[in-house]
Amino acid sequence: MSYSLWNDQIVKDEEVVVNKEDRGYQFGDGVYEVVKVYNGELFTAEEHVDRFYVSAEKIRMTIPYTKDKLHQLLHQLVEKNKVETGHVYFQITRGAGARNHVFPGDEVKPVLTGNTKENPRPVANFENGVKATFVEDVRWLRCDIKSLNLLGAVLAKQEAQEKGCYEAILHRGETVTEGSSSNIYGIKDGVLYTHPADNFILNGITRQVIIKCAAEIGLPVKEEAMTKAQLLAMDEVIVSSTTSEVTPIVEVDGTVFGGGKPGDWTRKLQVQFDTKIPKGIRA
Template sequence: MGYSLLNDRIVTDEEVVIHKEDRGYQFGDGIYEVIKVYNGQLFTAQEHIDRFYVSAEEIRLTIPYTKHKLHQLLHELVEANEINNGHIYFQITRGASARNHIFPSADVVPVLTGTAVETSRPFTNLENGVKATFVEDIRWLRCDIKSLNLLGAVLAKQEAFEKGCYEAILHRAETVTEGSSTNVFGVKDGVLHTHPANNFILKGITRHVVLQCAQEIGLPVQEQAMTKQQLLAMDEVFIASTTSEVTPVIDIDGQQINGGQVGAWTRKLQAQFETKIPAPVSI
């Protein structure tokens, strides 16, 4: 039996029922987060929760629980499902009311749901690297908000899948923004390059960890937008996210990066990232 989060309770999966007029279902009117679980422990949970509240504020949605309470509920969700290595997905919508583009009245209560699943780490991708493809970025202009409106990302990811690629690298005109579900990085002449954290990308939590790792291993960082051609000319390219960790990109639309081999700086960043992962708790 699996367990889910429903508002402020941990319930069985069968007890989760969403109203047909929930605004998340009808409008994508809500936000979400994904937190990685390593060795039964939530990784960078506070950072994810903080961003969850920032996203809520940006769409004028009031979360009816404190950060401390939400953190407690997510921990209970992991324990209830006995997750060792996996992730939590949780979201909140503006609630259920008669369909109307205008916000519902104040008595409509937001709906919080969450699930926790056991998943393996992507060791094959981390070791061998992946292929990617360029896809036009057709998403809205507030990509910094982690909203439920993901159709642009879904279409891009599907196009990548149909081309036999792991990720779609999005671009507006010639400017690379991010992946469909990742942040994009390149290394050139011993400098790490990535798009600045503005409204065109999500300010990824793993992105922040990568930038910390770069500082710790002496890799300078330049947060500046790159063109497609500049990305293709990088010595190394990798993507990063909660579930992808630090994944090397060895091919973009048939053009090999670093001769199709994982680069030295990427390996160093992977190793430094590994030091951040919580160790198993001794009993």
């Protein structure tokens, strides 16, 4: 038996019912987060929850729970499902009301749901690297909001999958932004480059950890946009996300990096990232 989060309760999965008038279902009117679980412990939960509230504020939604209450619920959900290595997904929508583009009145309350999944770390990808492909970034201009509106990302990821690639590297014109569900980095002559955290990308929590790791291992970081040509000229390329962690990209549309093997700086970042992972709260 598995359990889900439904508003302020932990309930059996089958007890969660989505109203057909829910604005998340009809408009994608909501925001979400995904938090990694290592050894039964939530990783960077505070940063994810903080961003959850910021995203909600940006779409003019008030979350009807304190951050402390949400943290408590997330920890309870992970414990109840006995998750060891995996993640917890949670989202909030503006609620269920008569279909209308205009916000509903105060009588309509936001709906919070969440669930967990047990899944191993993708160690083979860390060791061997992955392939990626360029896809035009056709999403809206508020990519800093982690909203439920993911159709642009879905189409890009599908295109990548059909080309036998792990990720789509999005670009607006010649400017690289991020991945369809990740952040993208290039390393050239001992400097790490990544797009600045503006409205064109989501400021990934793992991205923030990687930037800290880079400082700790003496790898300078420049938060500035790369062109497609500049990315293809990098010594090393990396993709990161909550579930991808620090994953090397060894090929983009036929251009191979480092002889098809992860580079030295990438390896160093992986090792440093591993030092941040919780060692566990269970015996």
